[in-house]
Amino acid sequence: MALVRRIPGSRSLPGWPLAALRDACLVAALASGLGLAVNALRPGGLPLLAEKEYEILVPCSEVQGEADALEPDHPALREARTLLLDARSAEEFQAWHAPGATHLPYDYLEPVSPGALKRVLQSGAARVVVIGDGADPDSGEQLARELAGKGIRHVGYVRGGAAALRQAGAAGRAP
Amino acid sequence: MRSGLLLVGLAWLALAAPARAGAPACDALPPELRARAVEALDRLHPYDGCDQTFTRCLAETPPAPVVLRLAAEVCRRVQAGQDVKSIEHALGKRARSVLGLGKKASITLDEACRAGEPGAPVVIAVYACARCPFCAVLVPALHRAVTVGPLQGKARLYYRPFPIKDHPFSAEGGLAMVAAARLGQFWPEVLDIYARFAEFSPDRLAGWAAGLGLPRGEFEALLADPATRAALVASKQEGVRNKVKVTPTLFLDGVEYVHELKVEAVIDVVEELFERAR
Numbered sequence: 001m002a003l004v005r006r007i008p009g010s011r012s013l014p015g016w017p018l019a020a021l022r023d024a025c026l027v028a029a030l031a032s033g034l035g036l037a038v039n040a041l042r043p044g045g046l047p048l049l050a051e052k053e054y055e056i057l058v059p060c061s062e063v064q065g066e067a068d069a070l071e072p073d074h075p076a077l078r079e080a081r082t083l084l085l086d087a088r089s090a091e092e093f094q095a096w097h098a099p100g101a102t103h104l105p106y107d108y109l110e111p112v113s114p115g116a117l118k119r120v121l122q123s124g125a126a127r128v129v130v131i132g133d134g135a136d137p138d139s140g141e142q143l144a145r146e147l148a149g150k151g152i153r154h155v156g157y158v159r160g161g162a163a164a165l166r167q168a169g170a171a172g173r174a175p
Numbered sequence: 176m177r178s179g180l181l182l183v184g185l186a187w188l189a190l191a192a193p194a195r196a197g198a199p200a201c202d203a204l205p206p207e208l209r210a211r212a213v214e215a216l217d218r219l220h221p222y223d224g225c226d227q228t229f230t231r232c233l234a235e236t237p238p239a240p241v242v243l244r245l246a247a248e249v250c251r252r253v254q255a256g257q258d259v260k261s262i263e264h265a266l267g268k269r270a271r272s273v274l275g276l277g278k279k280a281s282i283t284l285d286e287a288c289r290a291g292e293p294g295a296p297v298v299i300a301v302y303a304c305a306r307c308p309f310c311a312v313l314v315p316a317l318h319r320a321v322t323v324g325p326l327q328g329k330a331r332l333y334y335r336p337f338p339i340k341d342h343p344f345s346a347e348g349g350l351a352m353v354a355a356a357r358l359g360q361f362w363p364e365v366l367d368i369y370a371r372f373a374e375f376s377p378d379r380l381a382g383w384a385a386g387l388g389l390p391r392g393e394f395e396a397l398l399a400d401p402a403t404r405a406a407l408v409a410s411k412q413e414g415v416r417n418k419v420k421v422t423p424t425l426f427l428d429g430v431e432y433v434h435e436l437k438v439e440a441v442i443d444v445v446e447e448l449f450e451r452a453r
Contacts, residue, residue, distance in 0.1 A: 057308060057309045057312060057313075057436075058309065059307075059309055059421035059422060059423065059424075059436065060304060060307040060308070060309060060310075060339050060341075060342065060421060060422050061339070061420055061421040061422075062339055062340050062341055062420075063341060064420075108408045108411045108412060108415075109338055109340065109345075109346035109349070109404070109407065109408065109411070110340065110346060111340040111341065136416055137412055137415040137416055142415065146340075
C-alpha cells in the first residue's frame with residue numbers, strides 16, 4: 001500500500017521519494033536534537049553513555065499455571081474425553097492405578113520431556129486430570145501446574161491423590 | 176503584607192525541615208529533597224517503636240532505635256525519587272518481613288550448610304538455585320555479610336537448594352552442592368559454583384571440586400548416589416511446602432522476607448531483627 005497518494009491527474013514528481021526521505025530525516029534530527037537539549041538542561045538527566053554496566057536481576061521462577069483441584073468422585077474423572085495421568089513412581093503405578101490412567105511420573109528436578117508433552121497435546125483430550133501421591137507437596141498438583149504452565153488447558157488434579165481416589169472407589173473409567 | 180507573611184512562612188519551613196528530619200540519612204538529603212522527606216515523615220507511621228507519625232516519634236528523647244532505622248529508610252527512598260505512597264508500600268512489606276503475622280515456615284537447618292557463627296541469634300535461610308543469576312549475586316554477598324561483614328555474630332545463613340527446572344543443569348549444580356555438603360565442604364563449593372557462573376558445565380564440576388581439595392573419586396560417587404538426589408529432592412519439596420515460587424527466597428527467623436532483594440536492604444532488616452532479639 002502506497003504511503004503517499006498521488007492526486008489523480010497531477011503530474012508525477014520523480015523526486016518525491018527523496019523529498020519525503022529528506023523530510024523524515026529532518027524531523028528525526030530535530031526531534032533528537034530537542035530530546036538531547038531537554039535531557040542536557042533538566043536536572044538529573046540521563047547519561048549518554050552508561051557509567052557502569054547495568055545489572056538486571058530478577059528472581060527466577062518455574063513456569064507454572066493454574067490447576068483445578070478435583071474431588072475423587074468428580075464426574076470428569078469418568079468422562080471419555082478426560083486424559084488421566086498418574087504422576088507417581090513406577091512402583092506405585094504398578095501396585096495400583098486407575099483404569100485407563102497413563103503413567104507420567106513427576107520429577108521435582110527435571111522438566112516434563114518434550115515428547116511426553118507432545119503426547120498429552122496430541123491426545124485430543126478435553127481435560128487432563130493428574131493423579132499424584134497425595135503427599136505434601138502432592139506430585140499430582142505439581143505436575144498439573146507444570147503442564148498448565150506449558151500451555152495445556154483445562155488441567156486439574158485429584159485432591160488427596162491416588163489413595164483418595166482408590167478409597168472413594170472412583171477408579172476412573174475402563175481402559 | 177500577605178506576600179511578606181508567605182515569605183516568612185517559607186523561610187521557616189526551609190530552616191525547620193533539616194531539623195525535623197532527625198535521622199542521618201535525612202540530614203544528608205539535598206535541600207530540594209528535604210521538603211519531600213518532611214512530607215513523608217509527617218504522613219507515615221513506623222510499624223513499631225512508637226504509635227505516632229515519624230515526625231512526632233523522632234521528636235521523642237531519645238527516639239526509639241527502630242524509629243531512627245525506619246526514618247532512615249524513608250529518607251533513602253525519598254533520595255531514590257520515590258513518592259509517599261511507594262514508600263508506604265515498601266514499609267508495609269518490610270513490616271511483613273519483620274513481624275511475620277502468619278505461621279512460621281518449617282525449615283531444615285542443616286549445620287553442614289551453615290555460614291556464620293553458630294550462636295548468632297538471627298537465622299537467615301535462603302532457597303536458591305545453582306543456575307539462578309540473581310542467586311549468584313545475592314548468596315555470596317550474604318555469605319560475606321555473615322562471615323566477615325556487618326552481620327558477623329548477628330546472623331547465621333543456611334542454604335537450601337531449590338533447583339529451578341527451567342534452568343539448564345540446575346539439578347546437576349544442586350547435586351554438586353549436596354555432594355560437597357556430605358564431604359564437609361559445602362560453602363567453598365557453593366561460592367565456587369557461583370564465581371564460575373558464566374563458565375558452568377556439568378562435566379567441569381568434578382575438576383572444580385578437586386581444585387577445592389575435595390577427593391574427586393568420592394565426589395563423583397556422591398554425585399551419582401541416589402541418597403544425594405533424595406536429599407536435593409527433599410530440599411525442593413520443603414521449599415514447595417513453604418510456598419517458595421522463585422529463587423532467591425529468603426526467610427528470616429522463619430518468616431518469609433518480602434521486602435527489597437538488595438543485600439543492603441536485607442542487612443538492614445536483619446540488623447533490626449538482631450536489635451529486637453537483644
